[in-house]
Amino acid sequence: MTKKTQPKSGSEIFVPLNMLKKSPRNVRKTNHTPAEIEGLAASIAANGMLQNLVVEPERDGNGKETGRYFVTIGEGRRLAQLLRAKRKQIRKDEPIRCVLDTEHDAHEISLAENVIRSPMHPADEFEAFALLHTEKGMAADDIAARFEVTPAVVRQRLKLAAVSPALMAVYREGGMSLEQVMAFTLTDDHARQQEVWQGLGWDKGAEAIRRALTEGQVDANDRRARFVGAEAYVEAGGVITRDLFADENGGYFADPALLDRLVLAKLEQEAQAVRAEGWAWVLVTPEFDFRATSAMRRVYPTEPDIPAKAQRKLEKLAAEYDELAAVAENEEMTEAMQTRLDQLETEMEALKGQPVYDPADMAAGGALVSLGYEGGVRVERGFICKEDEAPVAQRREGGSEAEPEAVEPGSALPDRLLAQLTAQRTAALREAVAQRPDIAFIAVVHAFVASTFYFGNRVSCLDVTVRTVYLSGHAAGIDESPQGRACSDRQAELAKALPTDVQDLWDTLLGFTQEQLMRLLAHCTALTLDAVVRPGAGSSSTLKHAEALSQAVSLDMAAHWQPTAANYLGQVTKAVIVEALREGVSEEAAAQLAELKKPAMAEAAERLLTDKCWLPEVLRPLYPAKPEGLAA
Numbered sequence: 001m002t003k004k005t006q007p008k009s010g011s012e013i014f015v016p017l018n019m020l021k022k023s024p025r026n027v028r029k030t031n032h033t034p035a036e037i038e039g040l041a042a043s044i045a046a047n048g049m050l051q052n053l054v055v056e057p058e059r060d061g062n063g064k065e066t067g068r069y070f071v072t073i074g075e076g077r078r079l080a081q082l083l084r085a086k087r088k089q090i091r092k093d094e095p096i097r098c099v100l101d102t103e104h105d106a107h108e109i110s111l112a113e114n115v116i117r118s119p120m121h122p123a124d125e126f127e128a129f130a131l132l133h134t135e136k137g138m139a140a141d142d143i144a145a146r147f148e149v150t151p152a153v154v155r156q157r158l159k160l161a162a163v164s165p166a167l168m169a170v171y172r173e174g175g176m177s178l179e180q181v182m183a184f185t186l187t188d189d190h191a192r193q194q195e196v197w198q199g200l201g202w203d204k205g206a207e208a209i210r211r212a213l214t215e216g217q218v219d220a221n222d223r224r225a226r227f228v229g230a231e232a233y234v235e236a237g238g239v240i241t242r243d244l245f246a247d248e249n250g251g252y253f254a255d256p257a258l259l260d261r262l263v264l265a266k267l268e269q270e271a272q273a274v275r276a277e278g279w280a281w282v283l284v285t286p287e288f289d290f291r292a293t294s295a296m297r298r299v300y301p302t303e304p305d306i307p308a309k310a311q312r313k314l315e316k317l318a319a320e321y322d323e324l325a326a327v328a329e330n331e332e333m334t335e336a337m338q339t340r341l342d343q344l345e346t347e348m349e350a351l352k353g354q355p356v357y358d359p360a361d362m363a364a365g366g367a368l369v370s371l372g373y374e375g376g377v378r379v380e381r382g383f384i385c386k387e388d389e390a391p392v393a394q395r396r397e398g399g400s401e402a403e404p405e406a407v408e409p410g411s412a413l414p415d416r417l418l419a420q421l422t423a424q425r426t427a428a429l430r431e432a433v434a435q436r437p438d439i440a441f442i443a444v445v446h447a448f449v450a451s452t453f454y455f456g457n458r459v460s461c462l463d464v465t466v467r468t469v470y471l472s473g474h475a476a477g478i479d480e481s482p483q484g485r486a487c488s489d490r491q492a493e494l495a496k497a498l499p500t501d502v503q504d505l506w507d508t509l510l511g512f513t514q515e516q517l518m519r520l521l522a523h524c525t526a527l528t529l530d531a532v533v534r535p536g537a538g539s540s541s542t543l544k545h546a547e548a549l550s551q552a553v554s555l556d557m558a559a560h561w562q563p564t565a566a567n568y569l570g571q572v573t574k575a576v577i578v579e580a581l582r583e584g585v586s587e588e589a590a591a592q593l594a595e596l597k598k599p600a601m602a603e604a605a606e607r608l609l610t611d612k613c614w615l616p617e618v619l620r621p622l623y624p625a626k627p628e629g630l631a632a
Helices: 034-047 075-086 106-115 122-134 140-147 151-162 165-172 178-186 190-199 206-213 223-228 230-235 256-276 308-330 335-352 359-364 386-396 415-434 437-453 482-495 502-510 514-528 541-552 574-584 587-593 598-609
Strands: 012-016 020-022 053-059 065-073 095-100 281-284 366-371 377-384
Touching: 012 053, 020 053, 020 075, 034 075, 065 075, 122 140, 122 151, 122 165, 140 151, 151 178, 165 178, 165 190, 178 190, 178 206, 190 206, 206 598, 223 230, 223 256, 223 366, 230 256, 256 281, 256 366, 256 377, 308 335, 359 377, 415 437, 437 482, 437 502, 437 514, 482 514, 574 587, 574 598, 587 598
Parallel strands: 020 065, 053 095, 281 366
Antiparallel strands: 012 095, 053 065, 366 377
16 A cells, blocks of 8 residues: 655645644734634635645644644635635635645744735725726725725725826835825816925925915814804805815815805804894804994893792702712712712702893893804803993883982082082092001902993092903904903803992992902903003003013913914014024924925924924013012
8 A cells, every 4th residue: 555645845735624723823913803804705705815825734742743734824814714614605624725834933934924025005006996996897895895905095095096197106206105195185186286296395294285285275173164064065065175184074175255154154043043032133243352342331141039949959959069079079089979969060050040131131232143262153142332221221110210310419519619528528538448458459349340340330439540451453363262262251250240230339349258359350450451562662661561460470471372374473574484493493494494485484384383382572571580479
């Protein structure tokens, strides 16, 4: 009987699928994903198994071959064939073509298989996928399934057809990155692509390419775009341009004029709900500007009266809340504790009810509806024009005739004698107030609050001029900045504790705590602050005082402002931009951008100076440290 000859190492053999096993010496320990196995199975079904498995015989404890084989290279293909057998596409014992390798170390060749490989160039992938798509009619999902890649990758490669062949040649030669190539897919215009590429200076990055291709368009992150939404914009006939990096929420809105019209239309829709509240007028404006209301008095809602029963329940809930909050401060906050605190807050808010406006104020007053800083709707209510003040008073009095004004004391006296006597009274009052700092402080707060919260009312006997300085005339959009919104929100919060009638203000302030008075004074004082340098104005003592005040409060402008092409870099000379880069980034960065045209230089400088805390000289502190004794 002739003895069966054993195949030599390197021979091609066929092994039944059910006799193949995963090699314990395979370096790839992380399992293949189901998607990867699906892709391999689809590819094998369509094209056959293009690469043989590399195997070695399994041996028992005595070194004898068991008849099974370990797969050293090709474990993914083995699993794909097992999946096909499970689906009855092939037999469980289907012969699988393998290469026997008993000479080389299984661990090393497994490592070489997984590490030493050259990925296909994306440009080659594009051409190969494009042929399958255009000539064979295969969809992106089908191509992805066949070649073990995601459909998104296939669609990205197919969209590279939008890129100029001249630029693709530059990419193949290594003169451009894939990120740069993909940025060019924002437009199908090959001439425009090449014009942009040739016109770029030092900065040829993908972001610079996008900026050049989308000049005059609106970024999808712009608050106008977020407010309108991509779906509504496209339905109105707008076009959104996207490159291969942009997701469905990204890109650029190509028609700013259409977008602005849609913003106004949507704001008008939102205004309908505000009108339904009962206001006499509602003004819709894209940009909120406090100057539009500077001559108006503003009223605020008051907390509704709470029935006695609800008040008792509210006090009980508040006591539980305070007790639980105190426990949470001393112990670790648990999920149950946080849930209960949230429940208590919700219940207390429901009992308090929503603040309400006086119907008389609403019948004469109005509201402004504008676009908010974060892309939402901003509604500011409670503005009353001077000419509408009389009707408001009549409505409050129920339509009855106003009482005759009281006769002023001393009105029958000669003017000179009246002035003489009241001067004596003023002198005595001055001395009395000087002996009562607490009352003097309240008197100052009263004068400030009356002018700040009750426009056009002179009710204080102090000759103190308090004027709110509006900044929107010097910096567009500043009322919508974080600082502007914080000021507006603080004023609304403080107003809740103030009376409706300015004549009741003095008695109200007498009942305030020192902390309440200090907060009011600080807010009113802040609104009068004016450190704006106007055209033709030189250095003055007021500006020096502004610097001293900045030092006293440890103002750090780098925490509130950073240079952009819009707010600074686009408005100064190229030499100033270069100097800013030299100071804020490096000499090298300044030199690299020096030859760019002004718009490109400003945009590139904005990106390089981001988060560098660089400030122009006018925003820098004159003194590095605060005077001793001043608290931070």
